[in-house]
Amino acid sequence: MTAIEEKQFKSVDYNDPMVGRILDAAEQCIHRFGIRRTSMGEVARVGKLSRGSIYRHFADKDALVEGVFRRRQIEFLNTAEAALEKETSLVDKVTLSVMLGRENMHQGIFASLAETEPETVAMMLLGSRFYSRSVEFWPPHIEMSQATGEISRDQNLDLATDFVMRLAVSLVMFPDMGASLESADEVRDYLQRAITVGLGDY
Amino acid sequence: MTAIEEKQFKSVDYNDPMVGRILDAAEQCIHRFGIRRTSMGEVARVGKLSRGSIYRHFADKDALVEGVFRRRQIEFLNTAEAALEKETSLVDKVTLSVMLGRENMHQGIFASLAETEPETVAMMLLGSRFYSRSVEFWPPHIEMSQATGEISRDQNLDLATDFVMRLAVSLVMFPDMGASLESADEVRDYLQRAITVGLGDY
């Protein structure tokens, strides 16, 4: 097994308590100093563990940073998933997701990184890796919506997921793209239209 | 009049032949070396003009770079506008715009800059300034589409424009967001659905 292959197959076990400690320390460092000014040694010091332990669980610094944001995203998707259970319609679910997504962008690690290293954040947001993780989030909700008759039953699941994803991502990243869509009510009305009838007649 | 106010009011005259020479030289430099490694002196040398002339027309280097990309975008919108005249439906127009937009991103100054300074390109794409210029592009086409009955007449123009913009921008920036939407046919089918009925029934 070559080094390259090994790196690909290696995946992080988020249940391992040591991994948790490493990621906690790394997140704290990135939050305070940014990615560039965070060293593996500093992470080790903050987490009160050895540098070697970090390299046991993460191939390199990139993998560690990736791990931090991956965990954050998983956590976000879980909280979002929980919050969504109160909503019945797909439109309300997407609306809530957009509002939660915006909130998430303007606080915590994202907000601080955007201040210290905006180019890094920009690169992350434009990378497809970032969204690919959220894709699996929607299909169950799409299917539920099809079951209740809110949206068409003969819509292809992948295409519908893609459509919802595009709207959600776009609304989180660009609150204003011509029309003002700041408040939850404005977003809901907009999505109601977009999702149920597009630009066609009611 | 303060310096700040003056800078705000000053706007570039793209018909001025000297402005054209400056922008030609600047674009050539940016294309070859990137923004960071392009100096005002080099632009002057390439354009066979004085550094003073550049500062007569552009407040600073940022304004010059802005001018280059602004002109490129205007040119793109004009060619797109011309190409769109052959298309009758809004769906076909948006499809063509998406394909032209993707093409535009993968050649010329954008492609070369993406190689040398990807973070700069990422920042540009995420800035709202970039899209705000394209917003005025769509309303006439939306209204035409409403006139022919392709889309609803009682749809608010700003919201419809916003919706078309979001789909177009998203499809240009993220060719794959779950569903494969590479070819023009795939994009057209997707947009046909999205624009005319959203996720509702046919």
Place this chain on the structure above:
DNA sequence: AAATATACAAAAAACGATTATTGTTCAATT
């Protein structure tokens, strides 16, 4: 009038030497 050429201080980039960090290895420790 606009373009040029030159000069200038302040800011930024390039440079080279020094220091810190990275990623790997391995023996010792828990």
Place this chain on the structure above:
DNA sequence: AATTGAACAATAATCGTTTTTTGTATATTT
């Protein structure tokens, strides 16, 4: 079996210093 600690070469960041570039001003030319 995982973690630690220490050593190590290779890479990258940092720090003063020097050089270039910036933005402005002004006299001169077209």
